[in-house]
Amino acid sequence: MTASRMLMIQGASSSVGKSLLVTALCRLYARRGWRVAPFKAQNMSNNAAVCSGGEIGRAQAVQAHAAGIEPTVDMNPILLKPEADQRSQIIVRGQVWRTLPAREYYRHKSELWQTVTTSLDTLRAQYDLVIMEGAGSPAELNLKRGDIVNMAVARYARAHVLLVGDIERGGVFAQLLGTLLLLEPDERALLKGFIVNKFRGDPALFADGVSILEERSGLPVLGVVPYLHNHHIADEDAVTLESSSPHPLPTTDHRVDIAVIRLPRISNFDDFDPLALEPGVRLRYVDNPEMLGQPQAIILPGTKSTIADLAWLHECGLSAAISAHARRGAAVVGVCGGYQMLGNVVRDPQRVESDHEVMEGLGLLPVETTFTGRKATYPSRARINSRAGFMGEIYGEMIGGYEIHTGQTFSPSPVIEVVERGGEAVNMPDGAASDDGRVVGVYLHGLFDNDNFRQAWLRSLGATASGAHFRQSQQAAFERLADAVEASLDMKRLDVIIEAGA
Numbered sequence: 001m002t003a004s005r006m007l008m009i010q011g012a013s014s015s016v017g018k019s020l021l022v023t024a025l026c027r028l029y030a031r032r033g034w035r036v037a038p039f040k041a042q043n044m045s046n047n048a049a050v051c052s053g054g055e056i057g058r059a060q061a062v063q064a065h066a067a068g069i070e071p072t073v074d075m076n077p078i079l080l081k082p083e084a085d086q087r088s089q090i091i092v093r094g095q096v097w098r099t100l101p102a103r104e105y106y107r108h109k110s111e112l113w114q115t116v117t118t119s120l121d122t123l124r125a126q127y128d129l130v131i132m133e134g135a136g137s138p139a140e141l142n143l144k145r146g147d148i149v150n151m152a153v154a155r156y157a158r159a160h161v162l163l164v165g166d167i168e169r170g171g172v173f174a175q176l177l178g179t180l181l182l183l184e185p186d187e188r189a190l191l192k193g194f195i196v197n198k199f200r201g202d203p204a205l206f207a208d209g210v211s212i213l214e215e216r217s218g219l220p221v222l223g224v225v226p227y228l229h230n231h232h233i234a235d236e237d238a239v240t241l242e243s244s245s246p247h248p249l250p251t252t253d254h255r256v257d258i259a260v261i262r263l264p265r266i267s268n269f270d271d272f273d274p275l276a277l278e279p280g281v282r283l284r285y286v287d288n289p290e291m292l293g294q295p296q297a298i299i300l301p302g303t304k305s306t307i308a309d310l311a312w313l314h315e316c317g318l319s320a321a322i323s324a325h326a327r328r329g330a331a332v333v334g335v336c337g338g339y340q341m342l343g344n345v346v347r348d349p350q351r352v353e354s355d356h357e358v359m360e361g362l363g364l365l366p367v368e369t370t371f372t373g374r375k376a377t378y379p380s381r382a383r384i385n386s387r388a389g390f391m392g393e394i395y396g397e398m399i400g401g402y403e404i405h406t407g408q409t410f411s412p413s414p415v416i417e418v419v420e421r422g423g424e425a426v427n428m429p430d431g432a433a434s435d436d437g438r439v440v441g442v443y444l445h446g447l448f449d450n451d452n453f454r455q456a457w458l459r460s461l462g463a464t465a466s467g468a469h470f471r472q473s474q475q476a477a478f479e480r481l482a483d484a485v486e487a488s489l490d491m492k493r494l495d496v497i498i499e500a501g502a
Contacts, residue, residue: 054094389437
């Protein structure tokens with residue numbers, strides 16, 4: 001094994017900005033010429049990514065792309081995907097392991113520790129620097145006995161740790177100093193500094209705060225990082241959607257209004273980030289009929305539990321509202337679970353997802369879905385195979401993305417032909433559309449990352465597409481993020497901390 005350098009970013013609580021900071025640091029050290037890889041032992045999120053070998057948390061895939069490398073299952077060996085009824089699907093090294101309630105999962109943590117250490121050792125042997133991310137807080141006293149993601153990993157890797165506090169939510173002194181107080185002596189020895197994150201205003205105004213933290217802790221504050229507005233980096237999970245109030249109804253601002261249905265178990269909502277970057281688009285998330293308004297387009301996103309979320313659509317009245325908008329000419333797009341919901345019926349004879357054997361769909365597409373126990377997780381490439389509506393403009397062109405689903409859907413008129421799955425040539429029809437192309441559903445995630453598809457669809461809605469290239473925009477966002485974090489941190493001191501832990 002090479003003597004790789006190790007650094008770990010932990011948080012005083014969840015949602016303090018750990019993932020974004022790791023993304024920035026991956027970019028910073030990669031552009032210095034280092035071979036850098038991210039690592040998070042255990043992630044809980046339905047916002048997954050597909051890489052060679054299976055699925056991992058979206059954040060680790062984004063961090064890998066920021067580092068200029070392809071993501072692998074070793075970067076997130078354990079992924080928990082919450083389902084209905086307080087249970088989670090457990091993904092181990094990219095593949096479904098089991099579906100367990102929380103209490104049962106904790107009983108298996110010791111056997112999963114070997115998976116964590118094996119994956120970490122694999123990365124350490126391949127890269128100059130591994131930047132690890134914790135989960136939640138290292139001071140959750142009731143959970144420490146089964147810790148396989150925070151200080152247990154830091155101890156195993158002999159990694160130096162930086163602790164991040166979120167000043168925006170208030171109480172940053174209690175966050176950082178309180179966490180330090182609750183750590184064991186050997187854990188405190190690994191902690192080498194603090195980062196104060198999400199500061200609004202002039203950081204010089206917090207100079208006395210920095211002094212207080214350093215005097216009380218005996219540790220340096222490596223920097224005060226500003227609140228980064230509109231960073232255009234994919235969020236780790238749906239917490240950002242859950243913690244924000246639904247967007248208000250649009251005013252007459254001459255932009256195309258697109259409403260994404262904020263399903264209770266929404267997954268992979270970053271599918272729609274490229275739309276939000278278009279200047280002619282107003283993208284908003286809604287969770288009730290009153291907030292739907294009169295959008296030009298409605299998107300049904302992916303979900304971890306199609307049947308449960310479909311039942312919710314029926315109960316809250318959104319299914320009827322979406323159908324009414326479609327009849328009046330609004331465009332409707334369904335991706336993965338959203339595609340399944342657009343059909344006539346969803347069947348679950350093996351009770352893969354729920355106790356409902358059959359659930360009526362929205363009936364907007366002539367398809368039927370049946371769940372099976374087999375889960376498809378592939379990076380995929382496909383050819384546009386329909387001339388319906390806007391797709392006639394890009395007929396025969398290639399698009400890329402990934403598949404992550406358990407259902408099989410029969411469609412009498414597929415709209416795309418998947419020609420490559422996981423690097424292997426295939427011939428797999430997918431998707432369906434109405435005759436006029438106004439209602440479209442596919443399994444392929446990442447649909448709007450494809451400039452040709454996104455811009456053709458937006459033109460059909462009356463938007464003037466910018467012509468921007470999403471991948472170039474993503475790389476520019478990584479650069480802006482890295483620049484902002486580099487300007488905020490004491491990089492010389494950080495270099496010393498990393499080298500000392502090698």
